[in-house]
Amino acid sequence: MMITKKSLSILRRLQKASLITVFYSVKNAVCYITCIVTFMSIQVFSPLVEKCKQYGRAMRIGTNHGSLSDRIMSYYGDSPRGMVESALEFARICRKLDFHNFVFSMKASNPVIMVQAYRLLVAEMYNLGWDYPLHLGVTEAGEGEDGRMKSAIGIGTLLTDGLGDTIRVSLTEPPEEEIDPCKRLANLGTHAANLQIGVAPFEEKHRRYFDFQRRSGQLPLQKEGEEVDYRGVLHRDGSVLMSVSLDQLKTPELLYRSLAAKLVVGMPFKDLATVDSILLRELPPVEDAEARLALKRLVDVSMGVLTPLSEQLTKPLQHAIVLVNVDELTSGAHKLLPEGTRLAVTLRGDESPEQLDILKGVDDITVLLHSVPYAEEKTGRVHAARRLFEYLETNGLNFPVIHHIEFPKSINRDDLVIGAGANVGALLVDGLGDGVLLEAAEQEFEFLRDTSFNLLQGCRMRNTKTEYVSCPSCGRTLFDLQEVSAQIREKTSHLPGVSIAIMGCIVNGPGEMADADFGYVGGAPGKIDLYVGKTVVQRGIAMEHATEALIQLIKDHGRWVDPPVEE
Template sequence: MSLQQINSCQSLPAHSQQQRFSKRPLKAPGAATIDAPSAATSSQKTLPKYCEHIYKTVRRPTRTIMVGKVPIGSEHPVALQTMTTTDTRNIAATVEQVKRCADAGADIVRITVQGKKEAYACHEIREQLFKDRYDTPLVADIHFQPAVAMLVADAFEKIRINPGNFADGRKTFKTITYEDPADFVAEQEIIRELFTPLVEKCKSLGRAMRIGTNHGSLSARILSYYGDTPRGMVESAFEFANICRDHDYHNFLFSMKASNPLVMVQAYRLLSEEMYAHKWDYPLHLGVTEAGEGEDGRMKSAIGIGSLLMDGLGDTIRISLTEDPELEIVPGRQLRNMAADACRCGLGVEPFQERWRDSHDYARRVTRLPEQKDGDVVDYRGLLHRDGSVLSALSMQDLEAAEGTYKRLGAKLVVGMPFKDIATSDTLLMPTVPSRDDAAGRRALKRLQDVGVHVIAPAGELRRDNLPHAVALMPLREAVAAHRSPEGLQLPEGSGRLVVSIDGTESEDEVAALQSTGAVMALLNTAEGVSRVHASRRVFDWLRTHEDDTPIIHHKVFSTGMSREEMAIVLGTEAGALLVDGLGDGALVECEGEDVGFLRTLAFGLLQGCRLRNTKTEYVSCPSCGRTLFDLQEVTEQIRVRTGHLPGVSIAIMGCIVNGPGEMADADFGYVGGAPGKIDLYVGKEVGGAPAHPSAPTECL
């Protein structure tokens, strides 16, 4: 797939594709445009540089821009941002919320500015905060209104503009046909005419600017020419950046936000690659839009933001949660600290040449699922799920209360007996197995095995206390040594399959020997002090080089005492950074003393956040702002209560029309604030009938 045909979550209509021209590449003169075939093909690839190193975390060098007193750039800590949810015209409420955010640790606070009334209110907000001795820089969030941006630039330290609607207005899905590419380029003059006054004003006042492209609000012009793609997002931002540069204004940064973490990651990588090619060094603001709330919102944010931070990309971040804005700071700080620790410790592995991973195009690694053999008594095909597997670790204590454990594993109970459900753990890991005289423990496991939940246990345990049909677990090095011994690899009696464990410190020769062991999967749990992201990339690269299609499960063991919120952040960052590239076939999450049900749910949340296995209703809910036309948190909870039983269904809950119709492109249904007192209900991208009244959201939806 060519770089000009970057993977999209939304294809163009056929007639529109036929009208597209060869696009003007963003590449700087002399920079090569490399064809990047799918990871499923046999061709090695050399892609342009998008980060400093693929084998360790090193921040991409960026210039310092000033947002009031706050410096943003690679020489400074990653700045934390959030956004108010109050009505901007309610000056007192907005001032108090900014104070709470600042007290919580926000470096910068953004405020929505819809019109002139809000712009005038911003002057009073800024003045009152100064009086109260709060000098936290404020950002004006501008959509649709160039004139409003000019007004508020006198008060706030930074202006955020959205290239998708600064000149083009409200989002439409109209397809524009350009008979001549020159017509597309000519329309840039309209943008230049509207945008130049703001550039000149920001330059004269020392204001900063964010050129913030949103996947959900690309203009009809960009959509028609580039499609709903990362390429379109980058091209849209570059049009505005070139105007800034033409006026020698450089106090700006970029963002490439999307509600789909895979699209978001691809867009930022492409943007960074283009800046390397152009020798630009503008900072990056990272964010996943409409991430949602709770562990799911933190997980989705970590998958997108954390993945990029581990590549050294990102100079300021905002976690967009459907919660009070000050609550976004803690997970943001956790992500920042993870990235800072990785940079400070030089976290990574020995340099290696990456030959297969495609940073532009998502293609899940092709693997070989377990198959049946002649003489098999049980069906081993259920060890793994084709859309991504969740494994759960059980202790002997868990088996003592069998019915409760069945429920925590996601099984249905019928007269006390377990049955697999849509979100039941696929396979269990038992570090210790019940002894032969522990009838209750063995009965509890057999009931799970009888309904297709398999059991993995260390080979030594199974030799000591044989458990019929269990799967033996051995470290890779031990399994390879046994395979090469005169006796060969001997599995414990009654064990029909082998699983190996990998810790990321193996050599290429050792990884190359994996396939010879006949293992049906490998559990990848990196050793202490080894970077999971970089070591795992190396393992996957070696596997691909040696044409090994063994499934790999990301195995994460958390230390006791870590909060659930932090677990979501760490798992989303470390495993999500790999799954967004199609590297991995599932997750096993362990934490001594933590509820097995929570750990299972966390693993399923990771898979769903990475667009793998869908086991619960998907909510795309915006974080609320001053534009929100209803109580977003309350309505979201009402809808969640009524629709939480619909796995496979995606519901978008959007406070207004700025991103609503666009970011809900993947949603089956949408609930969008269309105007004060009116709610637009969507089926796909189409408004479904008359506007609904916000007093009865769940019934209307």
């Protein structure tokens, strides 16, 4: 098709008037405009490529989930595929000009979208016979443990699969604070690459590589005649299990609060972010009436109590879910339990198919715990789990699976967050798994609980708090991001299901908050613009009034609830 000066002039006027989308519904016009836009991209982009060639400079071809052009959006929507096509468009121009010194970057604030985009890009490069390096990052990840967790899920997943050459952890913190988690992730990726030890080779036929589709693990069903309702021991959107000690049973109300249960006159009941089940490695003596009463109250609110077979046989607890391993199933040791006792089976993932076949013939299995020691050098946790899920899918076994990691006592807090995000997040982003159980002897109980819920939310499973998208500090930022973020979090952190973007400037703001419901963006020094999605609805609000204006905006859209009253 011939591109004339007149057509270019028309196109520029349409762009200036924001009317180009008018033609997108007409197939021929779409084709026509695509040719013109591509031509213009070459005209504008080519001089930059030539300069890079002249001075021997490298280039990053990066696309962001929230910054796709209208033309790409009209074809592919706000999708990983659109991100890939946008990047390939510029890569083809580079290749046409014989320039190959570039790296791809496919960033999103949603780790699931980010992982899918990179995988699609690599698959497309493989089909094209290309091999260009990848720069990995979860953009606008936020701050603190939330930001580290989202980065670990996205970057760690890809590093575990051997994808990625450089990485960036983007935190709403001083820039030097990004270095440490970056190094920890790099070490994790290097370790995975050097290990080169997994499990016996297997072919994956059921995992969905390029889109999130949750595996449908069958949640517990209530059986006729059972006194306790077991349907609540796991959560449909992802379960959190916690290990509890006998000492914690000595102060029941403190234990209930630690499990994030609500209390009415000292009696617990489950809430949105309450732990679903507990692991009790040692049962209290039968004569310890107080501890047994504390456990009964948890069971009465449908909280599962998991305990080892040996404990249940010697100090039986009514309605307990009993932990058994494959050897105990094979030997028939579980048959010493009363008929109908619910079982939780622990697996490593490196069992042979013949060993796993025992699962087919045992009734009363409620849940599987995939447990690989954290420091295990002979078995790769992620690949062992994938092998296990492949076996379950092939044999039509839909037991729910909880990912269980027991960390060493001396583990650093950041290592725990990043290790959990990379090792469990790499599975949950593919829909492989139904929950998590994290253990670390020297870490605070509440920290482990919060980390578990953060992991599920980062994998887009169970939303228990407000989601924040916030950019890192840079020279364009028009306000103190950390201070303002803290103020906004203090007043809005009780809104599960609501996503708020806190962006330092208008340059990146609207384009990098595609996953947010509401946006708080620096529009000018001392002035804030408020957005709903990517549409600005209020401009130039004085900073001292901006947080209250944001809250009012949330209220106007029916998304506000008052904070819970402290007991």
